[in-house]
Amino acid sequence: MRDVYVAGIGITTFTRLEFALSEIASYASMMALKDAGITEVDQVYVANMGAPRVNHQTALASAVVDSLSLTPAGAAAIENGPASGGSAIKAGFQAVASGMDDVVLVVGVERMREVNGLEATDFVATLTHPIAEYIYGVTLPAHAAMFTRLYMDKYGVTERHLAMVGVKNQNAALNNEWAHLQQEISLEGILDSPEAMTNNPYVAEPLRFFDACPVSDGGAAIILVSEEKAKELGRPLIKISGVGQATDTHAVHEREEPTDLLAVRKAAADAFEMAGLTPDDVDVAELHDAFTILEIVESEEVGFFPKGEGHIALEKGETALGGKIPINVGGGLKGRGHPVGATGVAQAWEIVTQLRGDGGERQVEGANVGFTCNFGGFGNNVVCLTFEKEA
């Protein structure tokens, strides 16, 4: 297997973007192509979840590859729920590692604010089990809420811990000019003041408004290349050293231990094993905090902290910038926003930014090893990646 490097990255602002879907994908891609200093690629993978349903557009990859005038390169779209981004990176990795392609553009894109918030919620809910979950009106916030309640009872996580994740990540987004939310929040304002219940109402008890990521439009892109090509291009050498992907039961209730996220555990373990790393080697991580609880749980399942102790590490500030393992220093999904198909690629974008030392205000000092966890479904399809900087 050949080594695979990230030679270019690009992103759009995550917000409500009133542009055609393929335009959003193209902006991010053009930035990545420019960053890598290339105008031709062998293959394009477009990660997207909602184009057919939300934007009434199918065969998105053909539109994107043509809009970028990259024809006749191969192009395909990858739909894998909120893990589409990670899955597309994996496909790109395989293409380069196998020796089949030398240069692959992976772009994730979503434009889900084209419809109103309720329809967007319903669109994401279609990833749940059609007859055992979806028909009941289950939404992703509902799944996360039921999971949170179990976690609270079993491990002593409180609404305060959740709010702490929310405050940490939303305020971290202030250091990320591309992030959707550019509004500081405080524990007092969302939890302690007499007005907190109005400012921060329940969306699905016990989860509140500020526990959930915003609905965003946006695109992110990375260029994957072979070692030879990476050296030729002369960009900082950032290698994707580990790739892990795992699945779990479609219906959440079928999982033996309802507080475990086994797909996260397995995907992370596989990525670390492939890279020959351990969780302790990681300097900066991007976890999939679509809901605040997920950052806490994932920080345990990927191996940064023992099971049930993620919230204690959070309390101690170990997951903040300057802590033992800074998580989501660019805002995470909570602050950066969550255009579902783009998220996995945006996580990679952030890690590469960090490993290049371009993080500015949010730079993790001496970051050499990065990690991403892209969580699809409610934990039934997860992609984890490790990134390493080579001197």
Added chain:
Amino acid sequence: MAREIYAYKCRLCDTMHYPFRMVCKNCKQNDFFEFDTVPLPKEGKLLTFTRVYNLPPQYEVPTLGLGIVELENGMRMLGQLDIDEPKAGMAVKGSVEIVRQETYDGYYGMVFRSA
């Protein structure tokens, strides 16, 4: 006629499944549809629950109770809750009713009430 929701019991190893799947999770037998249907018990205890405030547009109610119930036979299922103040561990009893209405189509599912 009392409506039922069915579990699927593998004819080779007796493992029960809900919801339906094509291949047994336990013995992975691959003979087409080697399952017997068995009605799921209606009684059980509430494992976890939530009240949802932002519902998909088809719903005409402002909020909706949802929960996962551990049924008498140890299997679990998700259902709607018609319970004012749910508590984890409480005894519940289900009945099969329309849980989602989309224009002409009504979908049946389990609605749990306190037992």
Added chain:
Amino acid sequence: MSVDLEKILRPIPAEMAPYEPKYMLLASGEAAVVRAVDRDEIPDLLKHVEPLLHVERDYYDVVASRVYAELLSHYQYRFQDQYVLAVQVDGELAAIVNGRQVTPTLGLSLHTLALRRGLRVGAHAFAAKMEYHFDVLGHDEVLIVAESPIGFRRWMIEYKLEKRFEIPHELGGVPSWALTRELFDAARSSLVVGRRPVPPEILEKAMEAILPPSDPPTPALDPLSATRSKYDPTATALMVERWAMEGGMQDA
């Protein structure tokens, strides 16, 4: 001579009790003050409303141009019984709401304009004006319309307003909705917040001057963008569908 004509042109104002200022903490932890705006402060508001005339998104243009006209005519004594409240954060203008008294028992909501987004400032301002109508002016009912989908979700859906479609609203003659005292009381615990009295230093800062908003809404990059969306970007169509299922809109 001209003095006499002015007398005819000016409405004779009704007695309207003053609104006592209140404050609340926002999600950011900042204190927001809601207070009445005096006539002589109106030009300070107009300065910050004018740029919003050119923000062709979320109906800021429509709402801002109407608010501009209302405030200006209020300032020039051409509006019957209008009141104006402002929300300020650290002195900075964060929202404007206005309305008027139609009769001693009937209120009319004119507009809500948020100059700072993402913190429910507009929602808090709207709640304050409803509080003014019911608790201070003693109205039984307030007539309301929404000009934007966001407004529709905030008022019609969150407060579960009743239809008064037989009454054309003063804003463009469109069918009215109503907040009744009963609905308002039901919404109090979840939607209406605020504390009194306002700590003196916070109130002084607010009264001292209406400072410019630091991050006001700005025009879309592409002025045509709002019309590019092929599908209804609002919840309105869904509500209409819902009413149709309930038995048609005509008997609404």
